[in-house]
Amino acid sequence: MTHNSALWITRKRGPFAVDSAPMPEPRTGEIVVQTRAIAVNPFERLIQTVGDLITPWIRYPAIVGTDVAGEVVALGSGVTRFAIGDRVIGFAAGAEKGHRSAEGAFQSYVVLLEHMTSPVPASIPLEAASALPLAICTAAAGLFESDKLAMSPPSETPARKNETLLVWGGSTSVGCNAIQLAVAAGYDVVATASPANHAYLKKLGARAVIDRCDPYATASVIGAMRGRRTCGAIAIGSGSARACIDALAAASDGRRFVALATPPVSFDDVPAGAGRWRKLVPVLARIVLDNLGLMLRARQRGVRTKFIWGGSPVGNDIGPMIFEHYLPAALATGRYIPAPDVEVAGDGLTAIPGALERQRRGVSCLKLVVRI
Numbered sequence: 005m006t007h008n009s010a011l012w013i014t015r016k017r018g019p020f021a022v023d024s025a026p027m028p029e030p031r032t033g034e035i036v037v038q039t040r041a042i043a044v045n046p047f048e049r050l051i052q053t054v055g056d057l058i059t060p061w062i063r064y065p066a067i068v069g070t071d072v073a074g075e076v077v078a079l080g081s082g083v084t085r086f087a088i089g090d091r092v093i094g095f096a097a098g099a100e101k102g103h104r105s106a107e108g109a110f111q112s113y114v115v116l117l118e119h120m121t122s123p124v125p126a127s128i129p130l131e132a133a134s135a136l137p138l139a140i141c142t143a144a145a146g147l148f149e150s151d152k153l154a155m156s157p158p159s160e161t162p163a164r165k166n167e168t169l170l171v172w173g174g175s176t177s178v179g180c181n182a183i184q185l186a187v188a189a190g191y192d193v194v195a196t197a198s199p200a201n202h203a204y205l206k207k208l209g210a211r212a213v214i215d216r217c218d219p220y221a222t223a224s225v226i227g228a229m230r231g232r233r234t235c236g237a238i239a240i241g242s243g244s245a246r247a248c249i250d251a252l253a254a255a256s257d258g259r260r261f262v263a264l265a266t267p268p269v270s271f272d273d274v275p276a277g278a279g280r281w282r283k284l285v286p287v288l289a290r291i292v293l294d295n296l297g298l299m300l301r302a303r304q305r306g307v308r309t310k311f312i313w314g315g316s317p318v319g320n321d322i323g324p325m326i327f328e329h330y331l332p333a334a335l336a337t338g339r340y341i342p343a344p345d346v347e348v349a350g351d352g353l354t355a356i357p358g359a360l361e362r363q364r365r366g367v368s369c370l371k372l373v374v375r376i
């Protein structure tokens with residue numbers, strides 16, 4: 005019988021540890037995938053340190069992780085889109101409310117939902133493809149959910165909309181996907197990033213890219229959007245919400261709505277163990293104050309805002325729209341590319357905590373991936 009192993013979070017705010025895990029069984033509408041590449045995200049290290057606050061429904065020991073690429077090894081009943089041996093990527097839903105550890109990415113065999121899984125063409129390495137699931141889901145939730153920017157869906161032959169989307173933080177993994185999705189839906193894109201990433205973001209389809217660290221960045225964004233109708237903004241990275249609110253307030257025409265990917269205050273420096281409360285209390289106080297400040301700023305400027313939950317497409321029509329209807333053909337024809345580029349940060353489940361720590365220290369337009 006095949007053996008499964010996993011990188012467990014051993015207890016609430018406990019350390020990561022590799023141990024054996026039950027071999028997952030697929031239920032109706034699920035498949036089991038042998039994991040070949042796993043990409044890491046800020047979300048996963050935050051579950052380990054502040055999961056009791058951001059994902060209080062998770063029961064421990066738990067297997068988390070979201071981005072998987074691998075090969076199909078078992079099919080649940082009702083599955084029609086996949087066969088044994090198919091190369092796929094999928095959004096592993098183990099950390100979502102109502103889901104189970106068998107669906108966490110950080111293991112050798114993982115359960116994926118058919119409607120959150122796409123085939124990967126032979127031309128794309130699985131390591132590169134693994135960069136996509138959470139980033140594309142978060143971008144799609146912000147752009148297409150009806151209570152966010154409610155933009156038109158991406159298609160093979162998008163009609164031009166003559167509306168501009170602002171992507172603040174365009175070189176983040178979420179940003180690279182927001183740019184590509186918006187272009188595939190027929191929108192014009194203005195993005196921000198460090199100058200080293202401008203050419204790459206233009207290659208993804210952004211019309212203009214502004215240096216996000218320039219003291220006049222907001223004014224430059226307003227200049228790049230002047231005279232055009234806006235469909236809103238997606239704010240990614242700390243400080244992005246405020247900048248997007250100010251930029252949209254200056255827009256002469258269109259939708260003044262900012263979809264927020266990043267909380268106003270970062271939990272990055274809050275440890276799981278000793279010293280936790282000393283770090284956490286000021287962060288919680290700042291979250292309340294900064295949220296109030298943002299709400300006030302938005303209201304004064306006539307801009308609406310709403311936070312994105314990157315896992316919400318698991319339970320609404322956006323997940324199938326991306327993984328069933330858009331991505332398969334778009335990846336096969338090369339109209340959509342896995343972005344940003346990836347770097348293999350190690351091999352085996354034991355390499356994941358190191359990759360998460362490297363991610364915490366910061367990457368630029370790069371996704372860290374562990375080969376399994």
Ligand SMILES: NC(=O)c1ccc[n+]([C@@H]2O[C@H](COP(=O)([O-])OP(=O)(O)OC[C@H]3O[C@@H](n4cnc5c(N)ncnc54)[C@H](OP(=O)(O)O)[C@@H]3O)[C@@H](O)[C@H]2O)c1
Pocket residue numbers: 045046047138139142172173174175176177178179196197198199201216240241242243244264265266267312313314315363367368369370
């Ligand atoms: N709401 C959700 O469900 C959800 C889901 C996924 C991610 N997120 C959040 O989205 C953000 C991006 O995540 P990710 O995984 O895509 O990140 P990432 O790829 O690791 O981000 C790296 C990029 O961040 C950019 N950056 C750094 N500081 C920035 C700032 N203050 N403003 C704008 N860009 C900045 C850097 O740009 P340059 O090098 O070009 O300067 C770098 O390219 C994080 O805050 C993450 O927590 C939220």
